[in-house]
Amino acid sequence: MLPTPLPLLALWLASTSSPVFAAATAGSFADAGSTLVSAMMMFLGNEEKVYIMDKAEGNPTQVKGHPAWGSVWDIKTHEAVPMDIKTNVFCASGMHLPNGSYATFGGNGAVGRGGAVGSQKTEWGSGIWDSEYQDFDGTKAIRVVNPCTSSDNFDAPTCQWFDDPSTLAMQKSRWYSTAEPLADGSMVLIGGFVNGGYINRNTPNIDPEFEGGAAENTYEFYPANGREAKPLQFLIKTSGLNAYAHSFLLPSGKMLVQANLSTMIWDYDSNVETPLPDMPNNVVRVYPASGAVAMLPLTPANNYNPTVLFCGGSDMNDYAWGNYSFPMIDTFNYPASRDCQRLTPEPADGSAAAYEADDDMLEGRTMSQFIMLPDGKMLVVNGGLNGTAGYSTATGETFSYGDMPWGMSLAAGPIGRPAIYDPNAPKGKRWSNAGLGTSNIARLYHSTAILLPDASVFIAGSNPNVDVNFTTIFPTEYRAEIFYPPYFAATTRPAPSGIPKTLSYGGDSFDITLPASSYSGSANAAAGNTTVSIVRSGFTTHALNMGQRYLQLNNTFTVNSDGTIVLHVAQAPNPFVFQPGPALFFVTVNGIPSIGKMVIVGNGQLGKQPQAAASVLPANVLLDSAKGTADGASVNGGQQNNQDNSPNGAKSNTGPIVGGVIGAIAVIGLLGALLGIFLARRRRAANRQMPTTSSSSYVMTAGGQGAAAGFTGAGARGVRSSDSSAFVPLQHDNHSQAWNASTASLTGPYRDDAAAASRGSGMVSMDYDPYASTPRVPVQNRY
Numbered sequence: 001m002l003p004t005p006l007p008l009l010a011l012w013l014a015s016t017s018s019p020v021f022a023a024a025t026a027g028s029f030a031d032a033g034s035t036l037v038s039a040m041m042m043f044l045g046n047e048e049k050v051y052i053m054d055k056a057e058g059n060p061t062q063v064k065g066h067p068a069w070g071s072v073w074d075i076k077t078h079e080a081v082p083m084d085i086k087t088n089v090f091c092a093s094g095m096h097l098p099n100g101s102y103a104t105f106g107g108n109g110a111v112g113r114g115g116a117v118g119s120q121k122t123e124w125g126s127g128i129w130d131s132e133y134q135d136f137d138g139t140k141a142i143r144v145v146n147p148c149t150s151s152d153n154f155d156a157p158t159c160q161w162f163d164d165p166s167t168l169a170m171q172k173s174r175w176y177s178t179a180e181p182l183a184d185g186s187m188v189l190i191g192g193f194v195n196g197g198y199i200n201r202n203t204p205n206i207d208p209e210f211e212g213g214a215a216e217n218t219y220e221f222y223p224a225n226g227r228e229a230k231p232l233q234f235l236i237k238t239s240g241l242n243a244y245a246h247s248f249l250l251p252s253g254k255m256l257v258q259a260n261l262s263t264m265i266w267d268y269d270s271n272v273e274t275p276l277p278d279m280p281n282n283v284v285r286v287y288p289a290s291g292a293v294a295m296l297p298l299t300p301a302n303n304y305n306p307t308v309l310f311c312g313g314s315d316m317n318d319y320a321w322g323n324y325s326f327p328m329i330d331t332f333n334y335p336a337s338r339d340c341q342r343l344t345p346e347p348a349d350g351s352a353a354a355y356e357a358d359d360d361m362l363e364g365r366t367m368s369q370f371i372m373l374p375d376g377k378m379l380v381v382n383g384g385l386n387g388t389a390g391y392s393t394a395t396g397e398t399f400s401y402g403d404m405p406w407g408m409s410l411a412a413g414p415i416g417r418p419a420i421y422d423p424n425a426p427k428g429k430r431w432s433n434a435g436l437g438t439s440n441i442a443r444l445y446h447s448t449a450i451l452l453p454d455a456s457v458f459i460a461g462s463n464p465n466v467d468v469n470f471t472t473i474f475p476t477e478y479r480a481e482i483f484y485p486p487y488f489a490a491t492t493r494p495a496p497s498g499i500p501k502t503l504s505y506g507g508d509s510f511d512i513t514l515p516a517s518s519y520s521g522s523a524n525a526a527a528g529n530t531t532v533s534i535v536r537s538g539f540t541t542h543a544l545n546m547g548q549r550y551l552q553l554n555n556t557f558t559v560n561s562d563g564t565i566v567l568h569v570a571q572a573p574n575p576f577v578f579q580p581g582p583a584l585f586f587v588t589v590n591g592i593p594s595i596g597k598m599v600i601v602g603n604g605q606l607g608k609q610p611q612a613a614a615s616v617l618p619a620n621v622l623l624d625s626a627k628g629t630a631d632g633a634s635v636n637g638g639q640q641n642n643q644d645n646s647p648n649g650a651k652s653n654t655g656p657i658v659g660g661v662i663g664a665i666a667v668i669g670l671l672g673a674l675l676g677i678f679l680a681r682r683r684r685a686a687n688r689q690m691p692t693t694s695s696s697s698y699v700m701t702a703g704g705q706g707a708a709a710g711f712t713g714a715g716a717r718g719v720r721s722s723d724s725s726a727f728v729p730l731q732h733d734n735h736s737q738a739w740n741a742s743t744a745s746l747t748g749p750y751r752d753d754a755a756a757a758s759r760g761s762g763m764v765s766m767d768y769d770p771y772a773s774t775p776r777v778p779v780q781n782r783y
């Protein structure tokens, strides 16, 4: 029998007795342990911890006597521990709060095994609680957590999720809603389904506003502060393809919103919509087309005027998209889009906003996502060549689950190789995957990725299944990986000192010192090629990083005779350009980022942020004779020309290990080719059994043009015989009208007034306040 590649690599790595994560080779993927639950949603809590959420499902890992659907993963040890989440956080939205806490919004009703409605039901039949999985209804939940570190007691309630919809809840049920932060640290929650479904509409679509109670085409604020949920016409116009709408706060204080093929600028205060042009080429970018969408870096050079990049997704026709039940075509045979468009919603010259065709991606991608890297480039990672997000037991063309070629997955052709987009490269040269390795783990529906403080990228999840399934072709995935971008070729990382722990909006500049050992060669050149940036990695789910944003701070510099470079750095411009809350602070020299430090931007409070005049910076002071003392061998690693990037050129202080890994990868490549032939034969043979290991059950692709061909044949069949699905026909009554608003105050102490009041009556333990437990805003000091 053919051995599977993964054990071979594991065996080889074991024989070197090196920790797996010691081999931080530029362009490579490395094992990062287990997430314990499938990483459907994640965020970086602080410099130590990544918080992970899954839907309520039958994960073997238990917490408090039931399957876990939350965990926290440690960046140093690569180990996760389960965390208890009470409600079903299935496909929620999430966002940071100004003090560095995080909140998640909505989810699904309580479910039990196989996605069945929970054992305790409402009168209209949705799940309140399930006796086996012990999850509560999460449709209106607002869950808050204060990120803790290893020095905290994680078992203390102050480090655990606050999750009690009876005291803190949205006004409406929202599944697949969007959360976009506002300049005062509050946020707007947009749309969503009331219950489940593939897309948010019925056939025929005669009731686009309500869909008989299944669509929640409204928005609300958190904290609500007296503001009631209101209908959003844009969601009605984009009916069906309007979940997880793409939204970006703009410098004007208005918001770009994109869904289906429509685009608008929204004044959310007065609920006035200004239409912008439709998305060209019929490409849908929202779930379940799930294009990669992100705002390009905001820089002094572009005067902090945002441009949003939309890449990939699907140009399936309107009929093909189907309805709540499933798509009308076999999506897994339909190639995803390669199309990229740029949009500057508010052009500086006052001209009309217009989409501008950008370079096509190197391959079509669905469910790929952008990760903003500290060097100002954008990594696209995860996803598939064909199909869409979502899972189902049938389509309009394949009626029975037994005939579904990829189990419940509506996508196929997992892409293992990332690509990097350089927004500053000339048109025609913006995409490259040269030097980037290929993962052997499929990251399809419900996979995630997020930037870590060391500027690597944490990648996890994938579970196109209604419940845990280890035997289908695209199984429930717990294996995490770390991807090391090209700048990991550098032998020396900049080591800045004096980074403040908080940033203000305008006001006095601050100085950061870069020692001569941070760079090599001319100090003048290094200083001139240094950027200071804050990167908000966001809340990742469904190929989105909600709230992700990259801001380059304005700076000047003084070069000293001993080679130290003093950077004079401006504060953030204003809270519309970069909303209050946490971010990673990087200093990038010659394309090599420092290790990111977590900072809080703004005053850490909800409410109007203090603003001062823009920082005034001293003029540059250069000194021709000054030089850096770092080993210059590979300081240019992150600056490599895209076209010349080569994995073998990657230098590392773990040289022998690198050679070995590349050798092992070559062997894997050969095995992969053999495996491809093997699988092709196996697919031709009917009635063959599923392999027992997932790594041998699908073929990863490195992408590339035309790679979508070849995924049209019937693949292996899943072994589940159950016909249960999240996408069963819905009860079309809107039961989400009951008032249960957050009454959190925007002034004074940041807490939910109703929750605070109820604590006195014993509804919630007095010893736990989800907001005020730990001071998230440190006293003004420096790293």
Ligand SMILES: [Cu+2]
Pocket (backbone or CB within 6 Å): 090, 091, 446, 542
């Ligand atoms: Cu989902």
